[in-house]
Amino acid sequence: MDTSFAEAECVKQVLEGNEDAFTAIVEHFQIPVYNLCYRMLGTPQEAEDAAQESFIRAYRYIRRYDSSRPFATWLLSIAAHYCIDQQRKRHLLSVDLDEIMEFGIMDDSPDPEKVVTTGEQNELIQKNLAALPVKDRMVLILKYWYDFSEDEISDALEITKSAVKSRLHRARQHMAEQWNSEENDISRKEGRQHEPQAI
Amino acid sequence: MNHKQYEKWILDDSPLSAEESELLKNHLASCSVCQKLNEGWQKSLQGIHSADQHVPTAGFTARWQVKLQQEQRKRTIVRRRIIVFSSLFFLLLSLIAYILLSGSFASFLANLITLTTQIILFITKGLSELTMLINGVPSIVRWSLGIFMIGVANMFIILLTYIIWKARKNHREQQEAPAYAEE
Ligand SMILES: [Zn+2]
Secondary structure: OOOOOOOOHHHHHHHHHOHHHHHHHHHHHHHHHHHHHHHHHHHHHHHHHHHHHHHHHHHHOOHHHHOOOHHHHHHHHHHHHHHHHHHHHHHHHHHHHHHHHHHOOOOOOOOOHHHHOOOOHHHHHHHHHHOOOHHHHHHHHHHOOOOOHHHHHHHOOOOOHHHHHHHHHHHHHHHHHHHHHHHHHHHHHOOOOOOOOOO | OHHHHHHHHHHHOOOOHHHHHHHHHHHHOOOOHHHHHHHHHHHHHHHHHHHHOOOOOOHHHHHHHHHHHHHHHHHHHHHHHHHOOOOHHHHHHHHHHHHHHHHHHHHHHHHHHHHHHHHHHHHHHHHHHHHHHHHHHHHHHHHHHHHHHHHHHHHHHHHHHHHHHHHHHHHHHHHHHHHHHHO
8 A cells, every 4th residue: 555645634634524535535545445345245246335335434433533543454444344244144134035935046056167167366265265254254354465463453353362363273274175175176177077076 | 292283383374483394394294184284275375465456446436425425415314304203203292291281181081082982983884884785796796806806915925926036136146247247
């Protein structure tokens, strides 16, 4: 992120009633916020909605911002909370209706064909991320995409530092295991094509 | 030293001493489980570091400004509604207070009971007249009308189910479509 951006000045102006000053904040932070939402939610549409909503919340709660701390950390933690809530809501919704109606039973298992053809690292990482529990995923994203320290993660998500550590450990293990099983899948497919798949 | 300790060293990125990393190296050479874990995590880490930043489509800030305006308009409407409802509620409360305080509460109650009784009487009378009317209609007409009504009700239920299902499907497609479009 560009450090020359005068965020403190912008925040001060917003507090003095200059609405346009916040527009500069949106312009400056749109990519990190959007990227966080995308990593968390997995589709452009949801990422857009979540990023927009995060900025709306930041604007509304700007008075609660403690100017002694980095603005980016505060902003990203708002986005993080919003994404976690969205994930939970989506989960509840998809379980309820589908089970009651017995319509459109979705197969959530990865499409092996797709993995082989577009077996790019990027996509694989996104898919493995999506399989993590919501909070583990967020902890991992904040740590590796945003270089948050364990203290900053614990502040942002309002969980203890030891919870951050254990979630990180679990998330890394999960990612490693998924990576290995994906690679097995691919090599099995490429190597012995006629053997029935054992999943 | 046990397996768990090595797992911790592989996964937790706290720096290891020279002695510790030597131990880990030796263990990795002999233990395929830990080796596999190490490889999986290192490759994931590589993938994470090389992953591109996702970028919103152009005009994000302009869209945000529109959204903020809509949001603010909505909030004004809600605030206005709250004011209207609370003043109505206040009015109702003061009316009740007035009735209670003015001593005419007993007569008010009496009037209310009379009115209610009259309304109930009126409805009962209407119902009995309706029953007589229905009894006058031949039974074949009554039956076919009944079956027709059941059919309509069923159709309504099926239609409702379909609408819900369709809406859910659309919602899901909307979520999935852009992911492919971006490729
Ligand atoms: Zn081992």
